[in-house]
Amino acid sequence: MEKKPLILITNDDGITAKGIKNLVEAMRPLGTLVVVAPDKPQSGMGHAITIHDPIRLKKSNQFEGVEAYTCSGTPVDCVKIALYEILKERPALIVSGVNHGSNAATNILYSGTMSAAVEGAIEDIPSVGFSLLDFDANADFAAAAHYAHKIAKEVLKHSLPKNTCLNVNIPKGELTAVKGTKICRQGKAFWDDQFVKRQDPFGNDYYWISGEFSVTDHGEDTDMWALDHNYVSIVPTQFDMTAFGLISQLNEWDL
């Protein structure tokens, strides 16, 4: 019998989230699974790693018949400790999610879910982050699970070029409403932030970060456009952030 591929699963909403439960079930037929996920919500952690605190790791029985661990660190810590401490071989695939909420456009930078996938790409392991455009803890993950299975299967078949990963976002709503997938570029957007100012019982101010996601790029080849039109968006992603077009211009400056 052929050896099943090893699939590492993580997320940023924590091991008890509905999103990772659905991702585990979607991956089950595709390989041998190991889960290493945060022991608490780690949304918005971006590519953070834990260097000022020790990291705790605990065995978990969260998923029937699946080797699983909770980690006190960030999603990127989860990938690192899985690769360098837990797993005896390199996984064939790393999947992260399914995130409760969008990681399309500029959100990729803030996203713990996608940073885990990017860390996989840095390690040159085919990696995919999945996110559903529904923040609800009890969101309908049927479409997300369906496409996660389909996309992971294709990635296992074709692999991915060196140092790349995929950023997959799934529209909110029922599976039957989704029109299919679109390969997209990362759209441009920013958070028009608001800081909600309050006072604690001791008279000291504190703030909650809040805001509106403001899309500044309505190109039909963007992930935002695809999602707005009920397609699953797939953005091939890499982590060389060089602004190559600016190199010759800077060479003219007095630096």
Add this chain to the structure above:
Amino acid sequence: MEKKPLILITNDDGITAKGIKNLVEAMRPLGTLVVVAPDKPQSGMGHAITIHDPIRLKKSNQFEGVEAYTCSGTPVDCVKIALYEILKERPALIVSGVNHGSNAATNILYSGTMSAAVEGAIEDIPSVGFSLLDFDANADFAAAAHYAHKIAKEVLKHSLPKNTCLNVNIPKGELTAVKGTKICRQGKAFWDDQFVKRQDPFGNDYYWISGEFSVTDHGEDTDMWALDHNYVSIVPTQFDMTAFGLISQLNEWDL
């Protein structure tokens, strides 16, 4: 008299670090300064934002004659709260650092210093992150301060194209040993991690993340090459992470 440009200063080592002190002094002749910096070390925080905890902001007298605040959040939080809550006008420039330690190559992804600059770029404000290749709390910042002043002056003069920032790294050592600046691309590298396993007094395991930075790209146009040859590296940086070369290939898949 001409109005002086407004310069926002932040870092990830915290407001008491020697690096930000040197950056403040280097910026003093160039504009009106406002400092919003973390109240504690926030190294390795990447592009993390604080969404599960309230954010505290306090006035600080850290820098003689300079409006300054400590923020309980991450470097990206510092930029956001400065732009949306503290400052009455948009700054002409955001500078971050000077970081104690390299943010060259792939380190840009883990770096709180550079994520603050990238957040500035998202907000379309010319931004520069500065990092010195010396982790020592009492490192010699003379070269860093000299080049930070020079580069910031040029950025104020020319501005930067939309949604870009600069990642500047300064070699360790004396100013006189630095050969000048080089405009570079982001080199390829990864952290060959090690997890140091220990036991707490209660018999529970914990881990410290550790490792060796492994450079896999020795191109003479990389930041790593420039730094190895005693040049200040300047990498023009953007945050569209799309792997454009992969779009047509993925369109052939059964997705």
